[in-house]
Amino acid sequence: xxxxxxxxxxxxxxxxxxxxxxxxxxxxxxxxxxxxxxxxxxxxxxxxxxxxxxxxxxxxxxxxxxxxxxxxxxxxxxxxxxxxxxxxxxxxxxxxxxxxxxxxxxxxxxxxxxxxxxxxxxxxxxxxxxxxxxxxxxxxxxxxxxxxxxxxxxxxxxxxxxxxxxxxxxxxxxxxxxxxxxxxxxxxxxxxxxxxxxxxxxxxxxxxxxxxxxxxxxxxxxxxxxxxxxxxxxxxxxxxxxxxxxxxxxxxxxxxxxxxxxxxxxxxxxxxxxxxxxxxxxxxxxxxx
Amino acid sequence: xxxxxxxxxxxxxxxxxxxxxxxxxxxxxxxxxxxxxxxxxxxxxxxxxxxxxxxxxxxxxxxxxxxxxxxxxxxxxxxxxxxxxxxxxxxxxxxxxxxxxxxxxxxxxxxxxxxxxxxxxxxxxxxxxxxxxxxxxxxxxxxxxxxxxxxxxxxxxxxxxxxxxxxxxxxxxxx
Numbered sequence: 001x002x003x004x005x006x007x008x009x010x011x012x013x014x015x016x017x018x019x020x021x022x023x024x025x026x027x028x029x030x031x032x033x034x035x036x037x038x039x040x041x042x043x044x045x046x047x048x049x050x051x052x053x054x055x056x057x058x059x060x061x062x063x064x065x066x067x068x069x070x071x072x073x074x075x076x077x078x079x080x081x082x083x084x085x086x087x088x089x090x091x092x093x094x095x096x097x098x099x100x101x102x103x104x105x106x107x108x109x110x111x112x113x114x115x116x117x118x119x120x121x122x123x124x125x126x127x128x129x130x131x132x133x134x135x136x137x138x139x140x141x142x143x144x145x146x147x148x149x150x151x152x153x154x155x156x157x158x159x160x161x162x163x164x165x166x167x168x169x170x171x172x173x174x175x176x177x178x179x180x181x182x183x184x185x186x187x188x189x190x191x192x193x194x195x196x197x198x199x200x201x202x203x204x205x206x207x208x209x210x211x212x213x214x215x216x217x218x219x220x221x222x223x224x225x226x227x228x229x230x231x232x233x234x235x236x237x238x239x240x241x242x243x244x245x246x247x248x249x250x251x252x253x254x255x256x257x258x259x260x261x262x263x264x265x266x267x268x269x270x271x272x273x274x275x276x277x278x279x280x281x282x283x284x285x286x287x288x289x
Numbered sequence: 290x291x292x293x294x295x296x297x298x299x300x301x302x303x304x305x306x307x308x309x310x311x312x313x314x315x316x317x318x319x320x321x322x323x324x325x326x327x328x329x330x331x332x333x334x335x336x337x338x339x340x341x342x343x344x345x346x347x348x349x350x351x352x353x354x355x356x357x358x359x360x361x362x363x364x365x366x367x368x369x370x371x372x373x374x375x376x377x378x379x380x381x382x383x384x385x386x387x388x389x390x391x392x393x394x395x396x397x398x399x400x401x402x403x404x405x406x407x408x409x410x411x412x413x414x415x416x417x418x419x420x421x422x423x424x425x426x427x428x429x430x431x432x433x434x435x436x437x438x439x440x441x442x443x444x445x446x447x448x449x450x451x452x453x454x455x456x457x458x459x460x461x462x463x464x
Binding site for chain 1 (some may be wrong): 305307308324326328347348349350352355359361362363364365366367368369371373433434436437438462
């Protein structure tokens with residue numbers, strides 16, 4: 001398969017990249033990892049006139065925990081960087097659990113975290129993770145820098161709230177008040193396939209007590225599903241049989257699955273409920289039957 | 290007219306964006322003029338005639354086109370050739386020396402790890418990336434490392450054995 005013809009630029013600075021996007025007037029597209037964009041261009045679902053390759057902009061591949069505990073992920077951090085990061089494995093369990101489940105190991109050497117969030121695929125692991133973690137994106141455009149909260153970022157399938165002349169330069173995950181706990185589970189028929197159902201759970205715990213919680217779903221609706229509303233029943237509570245069952249049912253009710261060759265709607269909703277329970281049980285210090 | 294078709298109103302060369310790229314392929318600098326839309330897999334196969342890199346699914350699924358890009362495995366059907374400008378690319382042709390097979394190639398032979406052979410170059414390049422990081426992988430680690438590469442013949446059993454075989458040989462060579 002051949003992509004349609006395009007112009008290619010690989011700017012060395014963010015400012016230069018923004019200038020190119022601005023001049024592109026909506027017909028320019030940013031190329032980061034390219035693991036979603038290039039297949040889409042090859043299949044001619046996308047046919048940008050101008051590709052702005054940001055891979056040659058230095059200084060965008062950082063994973064950094066600031067002194068306040070917030071996590072900052074630069075635009076060129078690849079999935080495998082997160083998968084292999086010791087700091088991530090020690091301090092951010094939701095991302096640590098999701099990283100090895102993103103696509104397949106070869107795609108993970110190239111694809112980027114921020115690119116995947118921007119792609120806003122209803123099946124995407126990172127947009128769901130970012131919603132559960134209540135993260136935000138730092139974006140830069142001709143008028144300067146602004147932040148967009150994840151809850152306002154994903155507008156629909158493959159649609160985000162970036163302007164055509166803006167670049168998401170960093171993803172930020174706020175610091176927990178207590179200790180960050182959580183997890184990510186995905187059911188797929190084989191590695192790299194679209195998910196049957198995925199569940200992201202972010203917990204902010206002080207001892208046994210839940211200070212904050214976030215839930216998001218992928219693969220069970222027309223877009224990434226924000227199920228953070230369900231979390232209120234956990235706040236100030238301990239993770240017990242009863243609280244876990246209650247929140248799992250609420251999160252499962254948020255799913256909008258459709259029956260297809262990956263399973264019936266009922267089956268997918270059931271998987272969501274089971275996955276929420278499994279993650280919460282794994283994070284509970286109580287004995288749960 | 291020397292052919293059955295003669296284009297009368299061809300697009301001007303100046304309308305087609307062309308980039309000059311120099312890529313270090315298997316240790317040798319190769320330079321080419323490419324259209325930005327040319328995929329790395331196509332430049333390797335049709336341009337440089339390195340047909341060991343296979344084009345399988347062409348949709349980032351099968352891994353037959355896996356090459357090492359600055360030492361890390363990538364699917365060369367999912368990178369534009371222009372992006373490789375100034376970078377190192379290793380293909381399956383770079384594995385063996387003139388007189389000796391790479392331990393992975395030997396392992397695939399010893400353990401009968403191929404039937405039709407179509408997935409083999411990608412399998413070997415993905416395995417090479419694994420062994421460069423971990424010369425003592427478990428069976429499980431090998432299976433995960435190769436999970437982006439599809440084989441429709443072998444059921445993977447002997448491919449895993451071949452990588453274990455190569456790892457053992459490479460460890461022995463170190464000592």
